[in-house]
Amino acid sequence: MHLHGHHFWVKSKEFRKETHEVLRDTYLMAPGEIADLIFTADKTGIWLFHCHALEHHAGGMGGVMSIG
Numbered sequence: 001m002h003l004h005g006h007h008f009w010v011k012s013k014e015f016r017k018e019t020h021e022v023l024r025d026t027y028l029m030a031p032g033e034i035a036d037l038i039f040t041a042d043k044t045g046i047w048l049f050h051c052h053a054l055e056h057h058a059g060g061m062g063g064v065m066s067i068g
C-alpha cells in the first residue's frame, strides 16, 4: 500500500512485537495482514492511499484521505 504526501512507520507482525523505526511511503502487505501505519497528518489536502498492484487498484483497493 502506498500513501501519497506522507511517510509512515509500520507496526505489524512482520516485525514481530518490536517496533522498527523504518520510515516508508509504501508497505508490502501479506494477504490478511493487519498493520498500523503511523504518521503525522500535517499536510493539508486530499491524499491518495492505494495498492501499488495496478490490477488491485483498478479493482477498488484504494481511497483518499482528507486532511484539513
Ligand SMILES: [Cu+2]
Pocket (backbone or CB within 6 Å): 051, 052, 053, 056, 057, 061
Ligand atoms: Cu494489492
